[in-house]
Amino acid sequence: MMHNPDLTPPNKPMTRFVDGTKDCYVLENYQRHGGYQGFQQALTMTASEVLGQVKDSGLRGRGGAGFPTGLKWSFMPQGDDTPTPKYLVVNADEMEPGAFKDRYLLEKTPHQIIEGLLIAAKAVNADIGYIFIRGDYYLAIERLNIALEECRSAQLIGQNILGSGFNFEIHLHTSAGRYICGEETALINSLEGKRATPRAKPPFPQVSGLWGKPTIVNNVETYCNLPHILLFGVSWYQSLGRHKDFGTKLFGVSGRVKNPGLWELPMGTPVREIINDYAQGMCDGYQLKGFLPGGGSTDFLLPEHLDTPMDYDEIGKVRSRLGTGTITVLDDQYCPIKLVLNLVKFFSQESCGWCTPCRDGLPWAVSLLEKIERGDGQSTDIDQLIDITQFAAPGNTFCALAPGAVEPLQSALKFFRKDFEQHIAHKSCPYQQEHSHD
């Protein structure tokens, strides 16, 4: 079935399904807006054609790493003598501090995710799909279950989908907590009923993943891009970026802004626009001291970086990461050390306990930050903290958790050094917190 000629290519492809109706998430509503037509388009193509289109689109993974999706898929071995079944996994274990974009998609557009998954399955000849969702996203779980049932009834999932001869089964798996499950290989171990410790790469999941079989793990939002790429084409998709990256992204802002929220905007939208226009700027009486562009495991940036486009490479140039694209603002009345302590403590608690720098290095950093925060710090503590950030640098650890954990820490030491020194010099936290719970 070809393009519906009545559908004009949208500017906000992912959020257009959320049309204000109470049950915007049901199949009927989804299809009214053109849902599953992208998938039907894919069914008329060969696997390599679908993969080629996704590759050409330049879509980059939305989970935080920004790896080119088509390229990731191309590492899965294809051919009659390659192992089966092949697995596709939706990483819906959103637990990154400051990230809340996947929840939106899961609760409000579950079918978009399913359609994306189906398209991906077609592209890589996958047999079975898993949606790995965090166990406390109760509403999303409920709606996904409804959506999956609707799909089964409509012959969109299962054997001989829509009479095409294409088979694909989807299972919903709810996780039992732990941030590390968001790491793709740890997620795979969790799906196998094990402790969620990551796996070494190589071999990559595409070669040996779930149950030793070829597996691809992608983020929720990544899948949500696929129906539109298939339906409206590559050049439309590429026209949606404002800078070097293509398509749209769900950007969010949290913290002391007037209008915290989530908006679908073109890739490359400058930070300033998002914070000042969409989030309507800082609350009265608060100034912007700094911000984390994409979740708790990204480096702080300062007001001087506000004009940076939210684009993987541009944010990279100013030494941070786009990550999840959900911005958290640090206001001038909240102690930066306290914020960093909150983050590093989070990561040290979420450590799986496998490798030394994460398991033993992060609690060490927590201990130092607590000391400084309560006024017992010494200047040598700062040196130790710097050592720890270098100790847990990328490549030194088994997975990316600890390197992510030290990103806010290393940038805080760089940008808010004065705050650290003040805590130490004055033996107290200069930020007056009304309800101190230490």
Next chain:
Amino acid sequence: MTKRVNITIDGQDFSVDSTKNLLQTCLDLDIDLSYFCWHPSLGSVGSCRQCAVLMFQDKEDQRGRLTMACMTPVSDNMIISVDDQKAKDFRATNIEALMTNHPHDCPVCEEGGDCHLQDMTLMSEHITRRFDGDKRTHHNQNLGPLINHEMNRCIGCYRCVRFYRDYCNDDDLNVFGSKNQIYFGRATDGTLESHFSGNLTEVCPTGVFTDKTFSEHYSRKWDLQSSPTICQHCSVGCNTYTGAYNKRIRRITNRYHQQINGHFLCDKGRFSYQYANSDQRTTSAIIRDHKIKQAKVIDTATAQCHLKSWIANANDVVALGSSRSSIENNGALIRLIEQTSTHHFYADCTDHQLSLAQHQIQFYQQHHLSPCSLSEIESADCALIIGEDVVNTAPRIGLCLRQMVRNLGLAQAAAIGIAPWLDQAVRNVSQNTTSPLFVIALQPSDLSDIARFHTPMTSGEQQQLLGDIKDYLSECNRNYLPLAEQIGQALLKAKRPLIISGNGASDLVVQQLVQDICLLLQAKQQAPLIHYVLPAANSQALAVMSSPNQGLDSFIQRLSETPPQLLLILEADLDWLLGELQAQHIYQQLFETIEHVVVIDHLLTNTAQMADLILPSATAIEQQGSWLNSQGKIQLSQSAIASSDNCQAAWLWCPEEQPLNQLQQYQALISWCGERFPLLNTIGQCQVQQTCEFTLARQSFRASGRTAINANIDVKEYPPATDPLSTLQYTMEGVAPFRQHNTEIKTTSGAYIWLPKWNSGQAINKQVNQGCDSQLSCGIFPGPALFAAQISASTTYPTAQLAAYHLIAKPAFFASNELTHYCPSLQQLIERGSITFNQHSADALAWQPGYQCTITSGDYQLTLPCQVNSLYPDNIMAIDSQNFKTCAGLTSVTILLHPPQEQSI
């Protein structure tokens, strides 16, 4: 010949084996690179991050990036640096992070001085602790009588669970919790179930798991006097180090042998040494006068006189040899009795067992075959185990089989480019794939979780199946059992098929069929690996040294029909060998008819107590002796303690006529053995170099207390005891093991493992692959396979019957071993006697849960708890092997199942 590549390390070029990871490569090159989680037998997982080195992209790259050596394959033109400051700083910080939670309790930790963590901490140059936060602490568990648990010392290397679960397939030890609170232990307190739990003490790099039996009489490693010994608890002949201090055996540790035990020992071998310190040791010669019920302690010279005169005055002598004693001891006994006109030597196994063993030896000889090594077992790609419960009778082989079944998965992983040492990746790819392993036995098998077939079969069924396999391999055109076809095909498809059987397959017809199958495979160019397990450490030697039909049955017959004037028993306990009933009969009826009964033993067994003359002998770990293992290797075990004058090696009680010094006597004895038993003619090759100008030290150069240790006896310093037979001496004044290569002494295994900077047993990893010219010779000379003698075998399958049931012996890990019973720490682990049958039999006997079984024959009565296991065939009753010895000989037996009796006070 594996491919080699050129790599550069800190500016030096090396040509190295391309199949190894970078860490192992560095260690092989004698580079001191720290590590924790890697283990040569467990592979690499990359969790501890301690082996970080700097890798450069090319010559222009000045910066480099850190990579974990254990996870990095070597590649051509690779450039790395171990000594770069960045790498050193990282490794030091890594240790510092590990030590943030460590209790720093070295002074009170058993591991101190033998501790890999200490070694790596020093090696990393981390000295000053900056962390001043709180340390996490744990509660410890009681893991049983063998292993201590001190979790605060844990550095989270995960080696314990990888060894215990992945390597041994046991599952009661696991990791709990997460982050820096991970806990390694059991779900609840309790004895660790694995038969290899003792290896945790060596696999754990810190003092979390330590040897509890050693703690009871602890000594620092540097104070220990050690010796290279051979385990005497089964026929595999694993290599061990025995550590002693102040004339007391303290502990057994693994001695690496690439072909036999590798890095691991079973718990029987590791912990069954306490018998040597038992208060049931015979300490002096005792002469008894049974008529007046008087026993008198006499000195060695007097005892020797008695023996000499009794021998001289007897024209009919019978001797009973020992499969838990050395070739020298048995040989000396045979040599002694051959002076007498009428003499017979008997082996301490049944006639049937003896004939099976001899039949197997004849088979090897006739067809120029040689049993395979344990490392070859691990390399097999298809295995057939017939009749032998290797998990209990040759545990180390059982562990090898668990590695062997991984080979198919390893091949699958290799096919997609995953190196075998990348352990987790291999396991993820291979999942449950296993190489074919088939178990054909009477008993349910502990290998059932890895075997494709393991249902118990009666002897008749086994014969049929094996006959069908034989016919399938001979390509006879007929119908085969589907299972026979499956097994036959698997064997033919294999590149290295393996056939294991043993004395436990106690049916001559079965043994013959197994041999035929081996020959058929050989004829098809399959080069089958063959291994035959024997009941005890020196059973194979005894089979060589005994004439046919000279087992215990004949021994009893001989004593009954033509009692000799003199009976000599070497290190054998008739209660153990024959069961209480038979033994009592012999003591009460048969000993009376013998003029003089002499027992040479180190333990005051029941038999010894019945003797006219008790001659105390040294234990196997307190003397030099040769042992012939199931592979046909003669291995030399050296003494850990100088034996006292009273308590000498058994062969010294049976001296030659001429007054020679001890060394000359020994050499003459060896020579005699080699001539008398042509099969053993290579025994001389195993002896240490006697003419070397250097002595080798059994003690470390830090051994302390030498002058003070005898101060309670005398203030003057005693010279060290001498070992007249060996280059190894009981002193620190000699060449240390790691320097042996400097002095060209490669023929002797060193007494202990140590290298500069490597105080713990991990030192072995720097020497393993350096071949015979290594600083520390790994294992001793392989004795060539040796097989001779025409033996005719003609015994039938012993059908021990209990009413309408066939009675079979059920081996147990600890209980089936004699010396284990004398070890206090093992008492609570020794499996209790029981009788097992299947549900049909249970129904027929009106069994109900909790019922006991009483076996009655005449005055004899035995009551045992019952177990129902429907894996057993019908009409089979399995009884523990010790009670089997008694019950097998009973006649007119009744069995009765009944509710449990009240315990009598």
Next chain:
Amino acid sequence: MSNHNTDHAPTDLTIVVNQPSPLTALEQQRLTVLLNHCVKPSAITIDALMSVQQTRGWISDQTLQAIAEFIGVSEADLDSVATFYNLIFRLPVANVVLHPCNGMACHLMAGEDIEHQISQCLGIQPGQSDENFTLVPLPCLGACDKAPVMIADKILFERITIAQVSNILAQLTARQANDA
């Protein structure tokens, strides 16, 4: 200062600890469904634990043993998994588990005050319970634009103010009474 999320040493338990250990018919049925669809028993460890926790609220040692035996994995294997995941409770919990978010976005919006208020209202510290509630702060519940948030009884409470706390607790108590 102790680490809230790991300091699970409740000192004020009024929960009944003795629970029947053999699994109920419903529990067994659910486990059987899981077993029928699994690649191997060890694959369903997490699902099995969560399934039984639905009916019992937490997993006691006896419950763990019963599940292990039923699905055919060793106790150590099952507990190894159970003690890894933070939504599987190996200590008793009350009927309602309160998860105020203590992630960075909620803390920036004074989320600590909410947690403190709950503590004051109920008289319990994190990790502790009273007869209705157990307090288990969790980091980042994925609703940062509506900070501060809390999840309890499968409901997401958004933009909580101190004033609302006692109402929320009353609401939750009432729901439990209705369900009973």
